[in-house]
Amino acid sequence: MKTIPYGRHSIDSNDINAVLEILNSDFLTQGPAVKIFENNIEQYCNVRSAIVVSNATNALYLSCLALGVGAGDYVWTTAITFVASANCALYCGAAIDFVDIDSRSFNISVDSLRNKLIDAKQKNKLPKVLVVVHFTGEPCLMAEIWNLSQEFGFKIIEDASHAIGAEYYGKKVGSSEMSDLTVFSFHPVKIITTAEGGAITTNSSELAEKLRLLRSHGITNDRSKMLIRPNHEVWNYQQISLGFNFRMNDVQAALGTSQLSKIEEFLRKRNAIADVYDARLEPLPLKLQCRNKDFKSSHHLYVVRFDYSRTEKKQKDIYSNLKKKGIEVNLHYIPVYRQPYFESLGFKVGYCPQAELYFHEAITLPIFPALTFDNQMHIISALEEALK
Numbered sequence: 001m002k003t004i005p006y007g008r009h010s011i012d013s014n015d016i017n018a019v020l021e022i023l024n025s026d027f028l029t030q031g032p033a034v035k036i037f038e039n040n041i042e043q044y045c046n047v048r049s050a051i052v053v054s055n056a057t058n059a060l061y062l063s064c065l066a067l068g069v070g071a072g073d074y075v076w077t078t079a080i081t082f083v084a085s086a087n088c089a090l091y092c093g094a095a096i097d098f099v100d101i102d103s104r105s106f107n108i109s110v111d112s113l114r115n116k117l118i119d120a121k122q123k124n125k126l127p128k129v130l131v132v133v134h135f136t137g138e139p140c141l142m143a144e145i146w147n148l149s150q151e152f153g154f155k156i157i158e159d160a161s162h163a164i165g166a167e168y169y170g171k172k173v174g175s176s177e178m179s180d181l182t183v184f185s186f187h188p189v190k191i192i193t194t195a196e197g198g199a200i201t202t203n204s205s206e207l208a209e210k211l212r213l214l215r216s217h218g219i220t221n222d223r224s225k226m227l228i229r230p231n232h233e234v235w236n237y238q239q240i241s242l243g244f245n246f247r248m249n250d251v252q253a254a255l256g257t258s259q260l261s262k263i264e265e266f267l268r269k270r271n272a273i274a275d276v277y278d279a280r281l282e283p284l285p286l287k288l289q290c291r292n293k294d295f296k297s298s299h300h301l302y303v304v305r306f307d308y309s310r311t312e313k314k315q316k317d318i319y320s321n322l323k324k325k326g327i328e329v330n331l332h333y334i335p336v337y338r339q340p341y342f343e344s345l346g347f348k349v350g351y352c353p354q355a356e357l358y359f360h361e362a363i364t365l366p367i368f369p370a371l372t373f374d375n376q377m378h379i380i381s382a383l384e385e386a387l388k
């Protein structure tokens, strides 16, 4: 049997035709496809503005810049996430710090957050921005986090790289109702793909305008934004801030629109796979993720934790066992502060106790729309075998 990856894109002939249409058109980049994709995201998420960019890492960076993050500021995120959720702060010259996770949802712990905020207030080191991550596609407790942001005066970026299509009390993640900005990733392992790509959603027209400028060199061709220059000079555009080229191109955007039109089908399949795992893995010596019944996960990842009170098997042995059978299990994630680069910034082993426990117990099982029932049964029986 071919190896089974932990995640994989689903591309069909409609996607291919959408891309071909752009390749045969007048604009490969800076054409109409980008705006169309943005409008589709706005409608899907029920949000005022969507700004698509080259990838979610740059989306997070621009989000921090738009919120004014800079030297002397603190940005906080959860300990269990991809490194990009933390690096955005460092790009801006700010300091990063980590909040421990909830042992059951694997998302940021609201209790740890509150305690850390109380402590930081006394030390005059409150964060300017909190990056919350809807880990695996399970929404964070946004109302609680929003209330803390009002009490302690910080901004919120939702890193929803896992979570396009997820719902919080019936509202789509990305509606940005309880945050300043939400970031999506369209990397091929995520829910929908543009090969590389990302998006930022916001209800603030001021932030949207800043983000559009930052995405494209800080250049505007809007007369009302330009400085007055001598009348005889030709000024068809002006650079009015320091921006980047973090644009998404039209080939990617057309693929994105095509992918987004199939998102309900992708989510339905992911949900069905998660249901099968939930039912079949229940009797094994595992701790399954507790998902909130009032939310809807997008099931980007299916993570289980080994319950060492019920099995003697070692995490590493179970890993290699499954890998030998062609199952590309993974670990999402090593606590970010344990990465050598972050250790070089001064973070120490044991900094977030729940994240460390998680690190030694977790494994990511394959989940993606095209995963067949037979393959899933193969994965489940291999895991049963490995745990015996």
Ligand SMILES: *Cc1c(COP(=O)(O)O)cnc(C)c1O
Pocket (backbone or CB within 6 Å): 055, 056, 057, 058, 081, 082, 084, 085, 133, 159, 161, 162, 184, 185, 186, 187, 196, 197, 198
């Ligand atoms: C994938 C991912 C990113 C980065 O996405 P890119 O589009 O690859 O830059 C950021 N944060 C999280 C949580 C992710 O899973």
